[in-house]
Amino acid sequence: MDNLLLILFLTAAASFFSTLILYLRSSSPSSSRSRRRSFTSQSHSHGLGQLPLGTLGWPIVGESLEFISCALTDRPESFMDKRRCMYGKVFKSHIFGTPTIVSTDAEVSKFVLQSDAKAFVPFYPKSLTELMGKSSILLINGGLQRRIHGLIGSFFKSADLKAQITRDMEKYIHKSMENWMQDQPIYIQDESKNIAFQVLVKALINLDPGEQMEILKKQFQEFISGLMSLPINIPGSQLYRSLQAKKKMARLIQEIIQSKRDGGMSNINVPKDVIDVLMMNNASDQPLTDDLIADNMIDMMIPGEDSVPVLMTLAVKYLSDYPAALQQLTV
Numbered sequence: 001m002d003n004l005l006l007i008l009f010l011t012a013a014a015s016f017f018s019t020l021i022l023y024l025r026s027s028s029p030s031s032s033r034s035r036r037r038s039f040t041s042q043s044h045s046h047g048l049g050q051l052p053l054g055t056l057g058w059p060i061v062g063e064s065l066e067f068i069s070c071a072l073t074d075r076p077e078s079f080m081d082k083r084r085c086m087y088g089k090v091f092k093s094h095i096f097g098t099p100t101i102v103s104t105d106a107e108v109s110k111f112v113l114q115s116d117a118k119a120f121v122p123f124y125p126k127s128l129t130e131l132m133g134k135s136s137i138l139l140i141n142g143g144l145q146r147r148i149h150g151l152i153g154s155f156f157k158s159a160d161l162k163a164q165i166t167r168d169m170e171k172y173i174h175k176s177m178e179n180w181m182q183d184q185p186i187y188i189q190d191e192s193k194n195i196a197f198q199v200l201v202k203a204l205i206n207l208d209p210g211e212q213m214e215i216l217k218k219q220f221q222e223f224i225s226g227l228m229s230l231p232i233n234i235p236g237s238q239l240y241r242s243l244q245a246k247k248k249m250a251r252l253i254q255e256i257i258q259s260k261r262d263g264g265m266s267n268i269n270v271p272k273d274v275i276d277v278l279m280m281n282n283a284s285d286q287p288l289t290d291d292l293i294a295d296n297m298i299d300m301m302i303p304g305e306d307s308v309p310v311l312m313t314l315a316v317k318y319l320s321d322y323p324a325a326l327q328q329l330t331v
Contacts (some may be wrong), residue, residue, distance in 0.1 A: 035135050047202075048108050050089050051092050051101070052087065052090045052092050053091055054083065054087045055093070056092065056093065056094040057093065057094050057287065060096060060097070061092050062093065062096075062097070063079075063094055064094070064095050067079050067228075067290050075138055080104050083102070084104050085141075089103065089104045089105035090108055090185070096128075096229075097125060097126055097127075098126070123140070124139070125231065125298070127227070127229050127231040127239050128227055130231070130239065130243065131223070131226050131227060131239070132299055133246075134296070135289070135295050137152075137299065138299065144286065151278060152274055152277065152278075152300075152308075155277045164203070165199055165203060168198070168199045169199055170318075172198050172199060176191055187313075188312075189309055189313040192309040193305065193306075196308045197220075198213065198302040199303070201216065202273070203273060203274065204274045206276075212252065215248075215252065219252075220249060220250045220301060221246075222241055222245035223242045223245040223246045223298070224305050225238055225242055226239050226242025226245075227242075227302075246298060249294075250291070253275075254291075254300070256275065257275060257293060257294065258290075261279070272301070274297065275293060275297065279293070
């Protein structure tokens, strides 16, 4: 099981390089020129500031509607494939209200992700930044970001958590299989998504399957829908509904935090979840607020929605196709 988990996580890291979306921000002429220069490897021969081929689409909305509509089909890659054939592996577009450079070239994406913070600065579309919030680990920087990243990273590498995740996965898989019926199709990706979400939530906030888990899952589905939405925050819009769902999730998590505090954190020697880790290492000179902890717990549930379930589904498929590989992992 440990080997299989390692393979899944390595595959996830490798697949992350396949498509990279860079959002262009208007700034001073000099910084704009330097940023644009870094987008083209042939800047000297083609002139400074030259952007890749492509189109910005309609005014204001750009190509967002087509991007979203493709993402909701059984071929979400069709948006990228169409433009890659027309303009090449790196092209410009306009998505979610922001001029955008899209890279489907693995080498270009790897160069961007491995470069220092001076060449490329993380930037996200408005809908995503509103949903993540200012305290998200994706948006904060400096010492606070390093501190949270270090604490969570160390916990996820711990032997105790690996053992817990292995036990939880086996338990939830057996429980899921008990509901399978003869002569009925089993949708592996849906099953994987349900299992991955439960395992991840258990590791983050130590919540077991039950009524609260179902409420959290329902609100999370509404929340996640807003990550690919137009940046329009008015009643009835997807972004508005997603923000309301996040507020409900945050209240539930803050209740868990308060119950832990009332129970006495001093009695905890070994952290059971990420909340324990952050509360046990909450230095007085730079305290982590309940809002910050709750927001980041929600953000860290996102990988359990698509990336991990898809990789688990592919692992089941290809290991089924190649029994010899399955045997190597199970011996």
